[in-house]
Amino acid sequence: MKNLRRSKLTVLFTIAVLLAFCAPSADAAGKKPEQKNIILATTTSTQDSGLLDVLIPIFEKKTGYFVKTIAVGSGQAMAMGQKGEADVMLVHSPDAEKKFVEEGYGVNRRLIMHNDFIIIGPADDPAKIKGVKAAAEALKRIAAAEALFVSRGDNSGTHAKEKALWKQAEITPAGQKWYQETGLGMGQTLNVAAEKKGYTLADRGTYLALKKNIPLDILVEGDASLLNIYHVMEINSAKWPKVNAAGAKAFADFFVSNETQKIIETFGVDKFGSPLFFPDAGKKVEDLGK
Amino acid sequence: MELILQGIIKAFHLLVSFDPEVMGITWLSLKISGTATFISLFIGVSVGVAVALNDFFGKRLVISIINTGMGLPPVVVGLFVTMMIWRSGPFGFLEILYTPAAMIIAQSIIATPIVMGISLAAIQNLPPNLRLQILSLGASRLQMVWVLVKESRLPLLAAVMAGFGGVISEIGASIMVGGNIKGYSRVLTTATVMETGKGNFDLAIALGVILLLLAFTINFLLTQIQQRQQSR
Numbered sequence: 339m340k341n342l343r344r345s346k347l348t349v350l351f352t353i354a355v356l357l358a359f360c361a362p363s364a365d366a367a368g369k370k371p372e373q374k375n376i377i378l379a380t381t382t383s384t385q386d387s388g389l390l391d392v393l394i395p396i397f398e399k400k401t402g403y404f405v406k407t408i409a410v411g412s413g414q415a416m417a418m419g420q421k422g423e424a425d426v427m428l429v430h431s432p433d434a435e436k437k438f439v440e441e442g443y444g445v446n447r448r449l450i451m452h453n454d455f456i457i458i459g460p461a462d463d464p465a466k467i468k469g470v471k472a473a474a475e476a477l478k479r480i481a482a483a484e485a486l487f488v489s490r491g492d493n494s495g496t497h498a499k500e501k502a503l504w505k506q507a508e509i510t511p512a513g514q515k516w517y518q519e520t521g522l523g524m525g526q527t528l529n530v531a532a533e534k535k536g537y538t539l540a541d542r543g544t545y546l547a548l549k550k551n552i553p554l555d556i557l558v559e560g561d562a563s564l565l566n567i568y569h570v571m572e573i574n575s576a577k578w579p580k581v582n583a584a585g586a587k588a589f590a591d592f593f594v595s596n597e598t599q600k601i602i603e604t605f606g607v608d609k610f611g612s613p614l615f616f617p618d619a620g621k622k623v624e625d626l627g628k
Numbered sequence: 629m630e631l632i633l634q635g636i637i638k639a640f641h642l643l644v645s646f647d648p649e650v651m652g653i654t655w656l657s658l659k660i661s662g663t664a665t666f667i668s669l670f671i672g673v674s675v676g677v678a679v680a681l682n683d684f685f686g687k688r689l690v691i692s693i694i695n696t697g698m699g700l701p702p703v704v705v706g707l708f709v710t711m712m713i714w715r716s717g718p719f720g721f722l723e724i725l726y727t728p729a730a731m732i733i734a735q736s737i738i739a740t741p742i743v744m745g746i747s748l749a750a751i752q753n754l755p756p757n758l759r760l761q762i763l764s765l766g767a768s769r770l771q772m773v774w775v776l777v778k779e780s781r782l783p784l785l786a787a788v789m790a791g792f793g794g795v796i797s798e799i800g801a802s803i804m805v806g807g808n809i810k811g812y813s814r815v816l817t818t819a820t821v822m823e824t825g826k827g828n829f830d831l832a833i834a835l836g837v838i839l840l841l842l843a844f845t846i847n848f849l850l851t852q853i854q855q856r857q858q859s860r
Contacts, residue, residue: 377726386826391810406726408807423714423725525825548827580715 376585377406379415379424381495382523384568387543387614389605396601397592403585411523413493419443419571422578426586428593430495430541430568432623433502444571450593451602451615452567452626455499456545457558458528459485459537467537473561474507481509484516486536490527491519495566500539503563528552541566543614546606565626568615570594594619635833642834643841649811654838657815660728661796664735665743668791671736672743673784677773679744680751681759694748697741702734706801709734713805726807731815734801739791746787750780785854789847796843816842 384390385407394405408415408424412431418424420443428450429435438444457467457476465483467476480487489511490497504511511517518536520527524544531538532552542559545552558564570590575583592598599617606614618626642650679690713719713730724730754776762772777784799817806813808822816839823832 375723382825385822388826394810404812406807406809406812408726408809421714421716423716523825525827529827551827551829578715580720 374402374404374585375406376403376426376582376589377408377418377424378426378428378589379408379410379418380428381412381415381430382409382525383430383496383541383544384428385409386523386525387547387606389543389602389615392605393593393598393601396598397589400592401588403588405589411490411492411494412498413495416443419573422573422581424573425582426570426572426589428568428570430566431498432567432569434498435569435571439571442577443574445574446587446590447569447571448590448594449618449621449623450568450570451599451617451619452565453542453615454559455496455539455564455566456542456556457537457539457564458531458545458552458554459557460535461553461555463555463557465537468555468557470558471561473503473558473563476558477503477507477509480537481507481511481514481516484514486534487511487517488527488531488534488536488538489517489519490524490539491521492523494524496524496539496541499564499566503539506563528554543606546610546612546614567618567623567626631829632833634830636837638830639834639837643838650835650838652811653814653816653819653835654842656728656813657796657817657839658842660731660802660815661735661792664732664739664795665788665792667732667736668739668743669788672740672787672791673747673777676744676747677751677777680748681773681776691748694741694745698745700738700741701800702738702798702802703800703804705734705737706804709737709801709805725805726809726813728806728813730805731802731813734805735795735798738798738801739795742794743787743791746790747780747784750783750787751776753783754779782854785850789850792846793843796846797839 380390386409390407390409394407397403398405408418410418412429412434415424415427415429416431416434416438419427419438427444435444435447439447455473457473459465459467465476465480465485467479470476470479477487489500518534520530522530524540525548527538528540528545528548529552530536532554537557538554545556570593572583572586572590573581575581575586599619602615602617603613606612641647676694679687679694709730710725711717713722713725713733715723715725724733758779759772759776762775763769767775797817799821802815803818803821806815806818808814808818814822816835820832820835820839823829823835
């Protein structure tokens with residue numbers, strides 16, 4: 339009997355310990371979860387560059403919201419939005435975004451900022467693309483030389499841009515042995531390209547942030563087709579009633595506000611010598627890069 | 629090689645300076661995986677013992693399923709839990725996706741079959757006559773189970789170590805259901821992947837070293853308990 343009593347005590351004790359363990363995490367989940375939590379679906383580039391680490395604490399302090407940042411590719415971010423699993427998104431895949439809004443999933447799509455894509459590759463440049471002005475022409479040369487090209491292959495904004503460029507160059511790279519898809523984020527794809535001495539398309543922000551470990555050079559830049567444009571979109575709460583519409587709007591408004599745009603303008607200057615993003619709130623897409 | 633050295637030095641710096649962010653991440657990893665191990669210990673041991681001690685139709689099938697579960701791929705668990713608890717899922721009303729609670733659930737699902745499988749084997753490994761002996765000494769059924777569990781405490785502690793080791797080093801499910809949110813659901817493994825993506829290899833190695841140290845400390849303590857019991 340003594341043993342039995344002890345076993346009961348052990349059970350009770352363990353339940354108590356479990357409760358003690360669970361309690362803080364339940365607390366941290368927020369007191370009014372319906373209003374307080376905002377799920378932000380965004381791209382890896384905004385997180386990997388460190389921009390969100392600067393902006394989100396300011397937003398949270400100002401408004402009292404708690405932002406859950408889920409950094410995935412633009413494709414996956416929009417898939418989350420499409421199911422109402424996110425409240426607001428910050429993405430860079432303009433064609434897919436337009437479709438997203440037309441289909442009624444996203445509302446209030448607003449321009450936030452841009453930077454640009456670059457084609458990078460090994461310094462010895464086997465496909466001789468250095469200095470080529472048009473991105474599509476550079477891709478044609480890579481294909482002609484059958485030089486290794488490393489693709490994201492993950493439906494991200496960068497991957498969407500890359501596919502558009504291949505289309506422009508009238509080449510179908512999929513299945514070619516010089517064309518490899520990683521299915522990884524930008525940072526990891528850059529590492530793969532560096533290890534294999536391949537060409538790849540990258541956003542300038544991530545490239546600059548990782549440059550110290552990446553022995554690849556910028557070979558093509560400045561083409562108008564290489565613009566990388568970020569928009570913020572709120573998820574349509576008429577379609578998904580569980581979406582935190584007020585929080586999403588507050589977040590989007592914060593990103594187009596003067597104060598935030600000023601922070602974006604100077605972000606990265608101290609570390610990289612040049613800004614990583616150019617603020618564009620209120621501008622028109624057609625005027626960018628001029 | 630230089631990078632690895634830098635990483636180890638950085639890990640040392642972060643540890644001795646009690647870097648608040650790293651401490652927070654480490655503590656959260658310990659809390660989440662510890663809780664998940666506790667939960668899996670309860671479900672795993674009780675079901676494992678029950679299956680081991682009872683004869684019923686389909687017992688071999690059940691044991692095969694449990695043993696298969698010991699190799700459950702974490703990403704599949706992550707995907708499954710995500711679909712259950714996202715807003716449009718059957719448990720969406722709980723609103724726990726991207727919270728530490730969701731990570732505890734996913735990790736418990738991963739660890740439970742491991743603990744269950746090992747405790748099942750442990751009880752089955754006891755001499756079959758032991759049960760009869762205990763019962764013939766006048767013990768009730770519950771007392772008999774308690775004695776058997778105590779007899780197999782060595783492999784049961786091994787089950788705890790295997791379960792804890794499985795979940796603290798797990799990444800697939802944690803990043804899916806936790807979301808790697810800074811200061812909230814970021815644990816050692818998800819932080820390591822993120823820092824690698826950012827190109828902060830030294831910090832990534834440092835986090836990896838801390839993870840190893842943590843796993844070692846826990847296992848060292850458990851082994852101490854285990855071996856002391858044995859020498860008695």
